[in-house]
Amino acid sequence: MQSITKLRIATRKSQLALWQAEHVRERLMAAHDGLEVELVALSTKGDKILDTPLSKIGGKGLFVKELEEAMLDGRADIAVHSMKDVPMLFPEGLGLSVILEGEDPTDAFVSNHYATIDELPEGARIGTASLRRGLQLREARPDLEILNLRGNVQTRLAKLDDGEFDAIILATSGLKRLGLHSRIAQALPPEVCLPACGQGALGIECRLHDPELIALLTPLDDPDTATRVRAERAMNTRLEGGCQVPIAGYAVLDAASETLWLRGLVGNPDGSQVLRAEGRGSMHEPEALGLRVAEELLEQGAGEILAEVYGNEEFGDNA
Numbered sequence: 001m002q003s004i005t006k007l008r009i010a011t012r013k014s015q016l017a018l019w020q021a022e023h024v025r026e027r028l029m030a031a032h033d034g035l036e037v038e039l040v041a042l043s044t045k046g047d048k049i050l051d052t053p054l055s056k057i058g059g060k061g062l063f064v065k066e067l068e069e070a071m072l073d074g075r076a077d078i079a080v081h082s083m084k085d086v087p088m089l090f091p092e093g094l095g096l097s098v099i100l101e102g103e104d105p106t107d108a109f110v111s112n113h114y115a116t117i118d119e120l121p122e123g124a125r126i127g128t129a130s131l132r133r134g135l136q137l138r139e140a141r142p143d144l145e146i147l148n149l150r151g152n153v154q155t156r157l158a159k160l161d162d163g164e165f166d167a168i169i170l171a172t173s174g175l176k177r178l179g180l181h182s183r184i185a186q187a188l189p190p191e192v193c194l195p196a197c198g199q200g201a202l203g204i205e206c207r208l209h210d211p212e213l214i215a216l217l218t219p220l221d222d223p224d225t226a227t228r229v230r231a232e233r234a235m236n237t238r239l240e241g242g243c244q245v246p247i248a249g250y251a252v253l254d255a256a257s258e259t260l261w262l263r264g265l266v267g268n269p270d271g272s273q274v275l276r277a278e279g280r281g282s283m284h285e286p287e288a289l290g291l292r293v294a295e296e297l298l299e300q301g302a303g304e305i306l307a308e309v310y311g312n313e314e315f316g317d318n319a
């Protein structure tokens with residue numbers, strides 16, 4: 001017998017966050033007859049401060065802290081996160097309970113004038129605040145001018161439409177969720193732009209000592225996506241990747257052979273040094289594979305590159 005009759009979801013107020021929370025609300029109501037689910041919309045530090053590079057505001061989990069406080073003091077029961085924004089460590093008592101089926105994990109090239117990144121003319125202006133995206137773009141096209149671009153998805157699109165940029169890069173998943181498929185000029189293949197760890201996947205955070213609540217959430221879990229994300233996050237954790245780092249990690253699951261293929265990348269922001277490593281391993285041991293790929297990157301000098309980035313004030317967004 002299910003005794004929880006009402007659940008509150010803490011969410012940020014951006015359209016994408018609201019879409020994601022609403023999606024989980026509908027999934028939960030479909031899984032549990034008569035369950036009432038309510039959204040509790042909160043402003044986070046990362047949403048309020050838009051004129052400063054994220055690195056200067058400081059603190060990991062700029063977008064999740066307020067949501068976690070709401071769960072800890074009982075104003076909310078769960079929080080829905082884009083997995084790529086979720087820090088590696090959780091406050092005492094909280095943790096991830098389920099990972100939902102993932103959307104397309106790629107990055108999207110978005111432009112009003114050019115169909116692909118290769119069509120961009122020499123010296124074109126491209127907007128992104130992500131070190132990960134910036135360094136891979138520089139590597140592919142050293143001639144491009146890479147400019148800082150912050151704000152939520154709609155703000156970023158508005159800046160593109162105002163002519164500030166010839167193109168911008170956004171997560172394909174975010175655009176699809178918001179019904180903005182038509183904005184995607186080109187889904188960048190992982191060979192051109194390896195996605196962020198956890199990109200495209202949603203996770204639910206909750207109080208871990210609440211078995212009844214966790215049982216209620218379990219039907220939403222997608223084990224294949226969870227496996228993929230666990231490998232990517234294990235790699236990120238070993239590299240001590242916070243959220244504002246030039247690290248990419250992308251795992252692909254082959255269910256038939258029960259193997260996982262993980263590719264990782266670390267680079268310095270100007271793209272002058274880009275390290276890559278990859279590995280295959282059992283889908284039953286995703287963390288072991290993540291560790292192995294991380295170790296290979298560290299052997300190539302990833303630690304030195306990251307130490308330099310962490311010591312530098314200028315680094316940017318986590319996308």
Ligand SMILES: NCc1[nH]cc(CCC(=O)O)c1CC(=O)O
Pocket residue numbers: 082083084085153169170171172173174198199200201202318319
């Ligand atoms: N950094 C912001 C952010 N966090 C999650 C997404 C949506 C994609 C996802 O679910 O991973 C986005 C937007 C973007 O990167 O364009």
